[in-house]
């Protein structure tokens with residue numbers, strides 16, 4: 344039950360977004376997401392709520408590090 | 420480019436795997452504490468790719484599995500009162516005292532509705548103004564804010580026939596109890612990505628500072644997991660533990676302040692019972708007095724009944740990583756996903772259930 348998955352926002356009305364991934368559609372509430380989400384964003388969805396927007400830029404940078412074979416991304 | 424599929428890229432995975440094999444010294448035992456990690460590690464085949472001296476343990480990361488017998492007994496007792504129970508489907512089959520579960524209670528006439536979210540339970544209350552709806556609150560920091568915000572909405576909307584029996588649990592106090600336990604041999608902790616999305620990095624720092632425990636917040640794609648394992652191994656080799664955020668695309672070091680704010684507004688820390696781990700101080704969430712009109716434990720005077728433990732179930736030892744699921748004498752014989760004896764066999768993320776599905 345703690346499964347949470349990234350889904351793409353296809354439309355937003357008030358505090359509710361329609362989301363989709365691999366043909367599976369769902370409706371999620373935006374009451375606790377920490378920054379405004381937009382259509383096209385991927386959000387992490389859990390128990391009917393969007394928890395957070397996935398940061399595409401951070402994702403790309405992590406991948407770049409992998410690809411350059413540097414491997415580690417140590418912070419803190 | 421599809422970002423997500425890149426995190427499954429076989430070539431990149433093999434590259435990291437190569438580095439793991441190069442760097443590992445002796446045995447390495449890591450524990451994950453998130454059901455999604457459990458499933459992902461089995462499903463992606465990572466378990467079979469890792470060198471034999473890396474041992475993967477599934478800790479207390481499935482909220483259903485750690486729900487205590489006495490809590491299940493309380494849910495069952497509540498279901499006998501004049502209420503409609505609204506619950507996540509996963510709780511239905513969790514065995515309580517005498518093997519009884521909510522599914523059986525439902526068959527015997529208790530009014531139990533499966534919902535997808537706490538918000539749906541609130542809607543159920545609004546649609547049935549003459550009934551009293553109680554939502555069974557389980558889950559970690561990932562779920563608790565969704566329940567908290569629903570309670571706030573109920574208050575704002577003046578809904579009177581809705582309440583929660585909260586047995587929510589907090590992950591860091593459980594990790595503290597595990598790290599302090601001398602019996603447990605864990606060389607590194609793969610921290611739960613989605614819980615971390617909410618709470619951020621800070622609540623875990625004690626792991627490195629107080630227990631010298633390597634700990635990495637990891638995502639759920641194969642690349643994320645392998646990379647996190649590599650970081651833990653390198654920390655162990657260096658003898659210097661750190662808490663690392665290796666899932667930055669989804670986890671800010673600060674977490675999600677909006678979610679933690681609403682969670683802290685509605686709930687306060689309380690002691691909680693964990694299956695297998697026992698009572699852990701400050702590891703639960705109780706509804707604050709300001710929201711007591713939504714606290715089902717007060718409204719229905721619902722205490723935690725004393726119960727006998729489920730005979731033969733070794734879930735507690737499995738959750739502590741002391742034994743592998745298949746070392747439980749009931750595993751796969753008397754206890755199967757179709758007919759679970761213990762809670763670790765119930766939800767797909769349970770250690771025993773995942774082991775059963777992918778190993779056999």
Ligand code: SF4
Nearest residue numbers: 733734747754761771
């Ligand atoms: S196999 Fe079943 S009985 Fe054994 S520990 Fe797992 S859940 Fe408990």
